[in-house]
Every structure is written in C-alpha cells, then in structure tokens.
Amino acid sequence: MRYFPVFLDTQSLHCLIVGAGEVAARKLELILKSEAKVTVVAPYICNTVAAYADHPQVTLLNRRFEKEDLVTADIAFVATDDEALNADIRKLGEEYNVLVNVVDNTPLCQFITPSIIDRSPITIAMSSGGVAPVLLRYLRQKLESVIPANISLLGRFSEKFRDKVKHTLNGVTARRYFWEDVFDGDIAELVEKGQADKAEAKFEQALSAAAQDNQITGQVYLVGAGPGDPDLLTFRALRLMQKADVVIYDRLVSAPILELVRRDAEKIYVGKQKSHHSMPQDQINELMVSEAKKGNRVVRLKGGDPFIFGRGGEEIQVLLEHGVEFQVVPGITAASGAASYAGIPLTHRDHAQSVTFTTGHLKNGTVDLDWSALASQHRTLVFYMGLTGLPIICKKLIEHGMRPDTPIGLVQQATLPEQRVLTGTLADISDNPATATMQPPTLIIVGSVVSLHQQLDWFTTTALN
Structure with a gap:
C-alpha cells in the first residue's frame, strides 16, 4: 500500500489552493463540503471560483503565488498550467512541512484525493493510487447504487445511542453482535425511512432484550421480485433480500433473482401452479407468522408486485391479526x-x-x-x-x-x-x-x-x- 488512507479533522484545517480555473474550482467545491478554511491565490479567477468570494470559509487573493502563502497552510492543492511553478510549490511544501497535491500529476503529489461517497457522517473514500481512475469511477457507481441514500440518518442514529449501548452491554463482542442485528434489521429500515420514533422504540426494546438475553419478534417484508430479470429489482428489494434470515418465495421468482438472496438465509419454496399448490395459502400465512415470532427477518418474495394478483393484501391481514409488523416493497408488475x-x-x-x-x-x-x-x-x-x-x-x-x-x-x-x-x-x-x-x-x-x-x-x- 503506497498511499495510506487517512481522514483529517478539518475543523482547524487551513487549505491553500494555487490556481483559480475550473480545475481549481472543483477542488474548492470538494473542500467546502468540509469545515476547512480555504485560501485561493491566482492572478486570474474564473467565474465559478469568484462566486465563492463571500463564502465565510473562503479567502480569495487575486495575485500571483508567493512562497509565504504556504506558511499558514496545512495542505495545498496546486492547479495551474505552469509546470515549473507546480514543481517549485511541491519542493516548497517539503520545506514548509505542507502536504502538496499537484492536480493530475501523481508523481508530484505527496497525497492524493480519493473518490468520495458522501453520506455524512458516513464517508466512504476509495483510491486506485492514481493508476485507474475510470475503474474507480465504475466502482463508485456500483457502491452508490447499493448504499441507501439515507444512510446518513443511520449514522446519526448510531451516534445518539453509542454510549448507551456501551454502558448496557458488557464486552466488545456483545456490542458488535447487537449493532450488526440493528443494521441488518427492521430498526435500520425504519431509520432510513425517516420513522425515527418507531425506530427508537424498537431499539430500546431490542437493547433491553439483548441485555436480558431475550428474543423479540421479527418483521415480515412483502417484496416484489419483478417479472424475472434481476436487473429490474429495486435497490430496496435487493438490500432486504441480502438481510433476510428466512426467504419464502413463489414459483414466479426466477433462479437468477434467488441467487441474490443472502447465502446463509433459509429459503422456503411455497410455489403455486394451477390445480397444485406446494403449500396452501393458509399454511403460508402461518409460516410467515411463526418465523417472525422466532425473531427472524422474513422476506416474502413474490414475482411481480405483491399488490397486483400477489395476495399481498390477504397476507397483510393475517400479519395484522397476529400483531406482526410488516413492510411492503413494490416491484415491477408482470x-x-x-x-x-x-x-x-x-x-x-x-x-x-x-x-x-x-x-x-x-x-x-x-x-x-x-x-x-x-x-x-x-x-x-x-x-x-x-x-x-x-x-x-x-x-x-x-x-x-x-x-x-x-x-x-x-x-x-x-x-x-x-x-x-x-x-x-x-x-x-x-x-x-x-x-x-x-x-x-x-x-x-x-x-x-x-x-x-x-x-x-x-x-x-x-x-x-
């Protein structure tokens, strides 16, 4: 590993940007997502950078770079088209103990900026060491598609209860198992959907049960698997399939979609064909209830959409009768x-x-x-x-x-x-x-x-x- 990944505390960080063209503007916009103070110095300032003149974190110096500009800086980005100046600033950085990044010139960089997925307070940073930027963008797109947009809510939720869990459960292992259950289960789903009150109530219940080594009731997710092509699954359907303890699935759920279910989940086939039911509907209903009562996360996986000839309404009525919580994830109907x-x-x-x-x-x-x-x-x-x-x-x-x-x-x-x-x-x-x-x-x-x-x-x- 040539480049060691580090997250810097930006509350007292001073960043210098040399250059004020569009390339420098992109760096400025990135840094301003943090709490760092930024000084931009350049004889020419483009309109994008000039628009930040009144920003409380930004100081614009409309002149040529001077070596004294590095005195108060902690890190510096150099984004000019003067190769000699770029190289000089890189050397000055060593003299002034300032980390320097020369944009698009990896050999001159003391540090490189990663590809970032920002879900503050959750931040994911990736790097290819500057050798495969296109591959890095491809991987970022993949991650963006599977990381919930509201994961930031889950990060803040974890921060709120971190100390309470630490004082309630003894041992690192016990706390780790508890948090894994929270992140994999319906509490996390409620948080990400903005249902904070319900999430906190269930969290308190789960924490109390964990402290007493008790088991709580699970939840049932009625998930539409779509018409067959796994690429047509919703992101949420895929996440739940990969969190499930038990998956109860129909004949219309295709084999490629089943391949996406969590490997160690129990998969129960309840498919129906004309004049032949692998399992009658009333037994399917009983199965969902019993598995949820065991504390399992149950995904009822249906071809198409649960509410369009999928008997989703009938199954929800049974879950309500037994006090089992549920959620419905629509799918592309057949x-x-x-x-x-x-x-x-x-x-x-x-x-x-x-x-x-x-x-x-x-x-x-x-x-x-x-x-x-x-x-x-x-x-x-x-x-x-x-x-x-x-x-x-x-x-x-x-x-x-x-x-x-x-x-x-x-x-x-x-x-x-x-x-x-x-x-x-x-x-x-x-x-x-x-x-x-x-x-x-x-x-x-x-x-x-x-x-x-x-x-x-x-x-x-x-x-x-």
Missing part, C-alpha cells in the same frame, strides 16, 4: 415487464387510452368475468393466469362486441432470455399450433397496441407467428 420487453406499449394515443389488469383464473376456478365492461373500445386488456382459459377469453370478448381481428399477444417468461412472444387475433390465436407450446407463466395482452409488436420489439426474443 404486465409492465412483459409489455415493455415485448415492444407492446400498454397505452398509446392512437390505440388505447386506458389499460385493465384482470385475472383469467378466478378463486373458484372459473373465467366468469364482466365481459361487457372488458370488451369496450380503445382499451388494452392484460390477463394474468389466463393461458388455460384462453379459448374462453377470446370467445367471450368476441361475443360481447370485440372485433374478431383484434390483435392478441402471449408473452412467456417475460424479461428473461427464454422469453417467447406469440401474436395473432382473437379469432385465430387458439387454433395456432404454437399456442399449445406456450407454458406458464404467460401473460395475455389484448388490444390494437399488440399490432406494434413487430415494429417496437427491441428485446431479443423467440418470436412466434
């Missing part, structure tokens, strides 16, 4: 995913001004829907779980006024590499031999928007006609 990846816009000014989501398989096993309402013009229909009832759906829509040549599309394994799309009309789709090869999960889209599939299909699919 209709949106399938339509987008098949190049079928659900609404379009020339085709459909509204869209209706409905199920092709009712609770009693029938396909007895309000066909008159569904068959209205200028509307897109999306049928979930309708593959078996496809002939009935087509027949009833025609009987209630839809034109037999109305376009219809079947989208199987939407958003995944195995996606297949079959298009036709209400009159001929059921008789197409390719229809018999379609397998669940398949979504049915009805309406003139389906006619846009050939033109707008951007995703590599197996297209059937």
Whole structure:
C-alpha cells in the first residue's frame, strides 16, 4: 500500500489552493463540503471560483503565488498550467512541512484525493493510487447504487445511542453482535425511512432484550421480485433480500433473482401452479407468522408486485391479526415487464387510452368475468393466469362486441432470455399450433397496441407467428 488512507479533522484545517480555473474550482467545491478554511491565490479567477468570494470559509487573493502563502497552510492543492511553478510549490511544501497535491500529476503529489461517497457522517473514500481512475469511477457507481441514500440518518442514529449501548452491554463482542442485528434489521429500515420514533422504540426494546438475553419478534417484508430479470429489482428489494434470515418465495421468482438472496438465509419454496399448490395459502400465512415470532427477518418474495394478483393484501391481514409488523416493497408488475420487453406499449394515443389488469383464473376456478365492461373500445386488456382459459377469453370478448381481428399477444417468461412472444387475433390465436407450446407463466395482452409488436420489439426474443 503506497498511499495510506487517512481522514483529517478539518475543523482547524487551513487549505491553500494555487490556481483559480475550473480545475481549481472543483477542488474548492470538494473542500467546502468540509469545515476547512480555504485560501485561493491566482492572478486570474474564473467565474465559478469568484462566486465563492463571500463564502465565510473562503479567502480569495487575486495575485500571483508567493512562497509565504504556504506558511499558514496545512495542505495545498496546486492547479495551474505552469509546470515549473507546480514543481517549485511541491519542493516548497517539503520545506514548509505542507502536504502538496499537484492536480493530475501523481508523481508530484505527496497525497492524493480519493473518490468520495458522501453520506455524512458516513464517508466512504476509495483510491486506485492514481493508476485507474475510470475503474474507480465504475466502482463508485456500483457502491452508490447499493448504499441507501439515507444512510446518513443511520449514522446519526448510531451516534445518539453509542454510549448507551456501551454502558448496557458488557464486552466488545456483545456490542458488535447487537449493532450488526440493528443494521441488518427492521430498526435500520425504519431509520432510513425517516420513522425515527418507531425506530427508537424498537431499539430500546431490542437493547433491553439483548441485555436480558431475550428474543423479540421479527418483521415480515412483502417484496416484489419483478417479472424475472434481476436487473429490474429495486435497490430496496435487493438490500432486504441480502438481510433476510428466512426467504419464502413463489414459483414466479426466477433462479437468477434467488441467487441474490443472502447465502446463509433459509429459503422456503411455497410455489403455486394451477390445480397444485406446494403449500396452501393458509399454511403460508402461518409460516410467515411463526418465523417472525422466532425473531427472524422474513422476506416474502413474490414475482411481480405483491399488490397486483400477489395476495399481498390477504397476507397483510393475517400479519395484522397476529400483531406482526410488516413492510411492503413494490416491484415491477408482470404486465409492465412483459409489455415493455415485448415492444407492446400498454397505452398509446392512437390505440388505447386506458389499460385493465384482470385475472383469467378466478378463486373458484372459473373465467366468469364482466365481459361487457372488458370488451369496450380503445382499451388494452392484460390477463394474468389466463393461458388455460384462453379459448374462453377470446370467445367471450368476441361475443360481447370485440372485433374478431383484434390483435392478441402471449408473452412467456417475460424479461428473461427464454422469453417467447406469440401474436395473432382473437379469432385465430387458439387454433395456432404454437399456442399449445406456450407454458406458464404467460401473460395475455389484448388490444390494437399488440399490432406494434413487430415494429417496437427491441428485446431479443423467440418470436412466434
């Protein structure tokens, strides 16, 4: 390790910046995120730097650099296009015991500035030693995507209770385990969502239980896994999946998404297929309650969105009855995913001004829907779980006024590499031999928007006609 990472206390730090062009302006803006005093010296001052003339932390000196400028400085950034001057200031820095950074000239730098993710009081700094800045930006983007925007709230929360935990729990190991549980659990989620009062109440309860070696009730997260492509998961869904103690998942949750679940989490399959339930719904409800009562963080992972044909409402009612706390994390519903990846816009000014989501398989096993309402013009229909009832759906829509040549599309394994799309009309789709090869999960889209599939299909699919 050539460059040793150090965080400097900036409350009494004096920073000198030599140069006042746009490059220097970027350094000035970065330093002003701290509490340091900054002196900028340059014969020419650009508009960006000049805008900070009245800033209480900034002193602007509109003249050439003098070596005495280093006398009161602790660190210095040199951002001029005069290479000889840059080298001279670097040597003067050694004479005056001032650490010097010559911007974009690593060999002349006594220190380098890292790539920073600022979530004060949480600050993450990364460096490549100046050899791979593009790779560093790439890694920073990755971290930015997984670190919650409100992690700063969690940092302040930890600061508030740090001494209390220290005095309540004996031993470094006990305190470490306690804080890990807090950061991995629902208390942290409440803090990051700005629900400080609830978070503090649960924190006090958890700390008391830890002091008495008692166990408290866990929490259930109803998480939408989206239509299948793991890239379509929300950041929050991914974080919770990686925090979970127990994951209860459906058949529609794809294998690539399951790979993202925390490695040591218990994974319980409760998938449903037509006429065959791996686990009846009432047993799923009991399982969620019992696992939460054990103190586990339970993720109920559902394909699509929990509140769109996902029985999320039914499951929440049971959790409420048993006093189990819960949160809901929406996901991209199958209709949106399938339509987008098949190049079928659900609404379009020339085709459909509204869209209706409905199920092709009712609770009693029938396909007895309000066909008159569904068959209205200028509307897109999306049928979930309708593959078996496809002939009935087509027949009833025609009987209630839809034109037999109305376009219809079947989208199987939407958003995944195995996606297949079959298009036709209400009159001929059921008789197409390719229809018999379609397998669940398949979504049915009805309406003139389906006619846009050939033109707008951007995703590599197996297209059937």
